[in-house]
Amino acid sequence: MKDIDFKAYVVNEEENNYLGKITRRKIDDLPEGDLLIKVYYSSLNYKDALSASGNKGVTKSYPHTPGIDAVGEIVRSEDQRFTIGDKVIVTSYDLGMNTDGGFGEYIQVPSKWAVKLPENLSMKEAMIYGTAGLTAGISILRLTELVKPEDGKIIVSGATGGVGTISVAILKKLGYSVTAITGKETEKKYLSDLGAEEIIMRKDFEALEKKPLLKTIYAGAIDTVGGIILENIIKSIKQNGAVTCCGNVASAKLELTVFPFILRGVTLIGIDSQNLPMIYREKVWKQLASDWKPDSLMDSYDEISLDDIDQKISLMLQGKLKGRTVINMSK
CATH class of the missing domain: 3.90.180.10 (Medium-chain alcohol dehydrogenases, catalytic domain)
Known part of the structure; x- marks a missing residue:
């Protein structure tokens, strides 16, 4: 050997x-x-x-x-x-x-x-998911503990990236109304096909007014980029909504007041897939192989x-x- x-x-x-x-x-x-x-x-x-x-x-x-x-x-x-x-x-x-x-x-x-x-998951499907799918799965697991489909829209940033695409597809399968943020004008149809009902261009979302709080629109969010995108997402979350955070490709810094958290009860959930305990890994992979597997995974x-x-x-x-x-x- x-x-x-x-x-x-x-x-x-x-x-x-x-x-x-x-x-x-x-x-x-x-x-x-x-x-x-x-x-x-x-x-x-x-x-x-x-x-x-x-x-x-x-x-x-x-x-x-x-x-x-x-x-x-x-x-x-x-x-x-x-x-x-x-x-x-x-x-x-x-x-x-x-x-x-x-x-x-x-x-x-x-x-x-x-x-x-897991059963019902091929090796190729496992790598279509990979760390991105595991991260999306953890985000969805935590988000769905606090936010249900009837509570309102979920917004996903970095929606054409690995975590973003899988998150959009799974959330759609679970019955959520999904809004996608992207910087790629040419990928609107791709995101619609994945399940996004609304698509917002990144530059437009970044250009929202610089206020401590914005109009409440979303019940929850999966953020993959950080920076001003995450800031504006948090400011736009409804009462008792939740946001998961797993990336910092835009920026590792946040310029926020505490108002979204103490006036609206917003929950910010950090996602660390690298050191996730095995009991949760096995739970998420089982879900990815069964109830959460998007019909569009192979696309x-x-x-x-x-x-x-x-x-x-x-x-x-x-x-x-x-x-x-x-x-x-x-x-």
């Missing part, structure tokens, strides 16, 4: 430049772990693009194989809960950040990172090989991708 060599996308640091290329590696090159997994699919996330471009806040040392998502089959296990041949999902924790990730044909990880692939992804990864990373960093990008490791 140790002598197996396999294909992986490896990023090297050369005089402050970060260059990725496909190379051959050996099992012995991988970090220690009690599960060895043959990867069938991975997916591209914003953290992967940051890791591949040398962001030391994501990945501290190079050479490194990104890929915060992986699904595959166990080929060696030192944990009695898992047997050879089990199909498992590994997302978040340190995978693809400082532990070699899913952009390689094999990963070696602690067994506590792995979730058995919201692009399938590529490792050979295509550089181009997709570049497009992601430019904000030009939509939906999910799945990497077929056998291509």
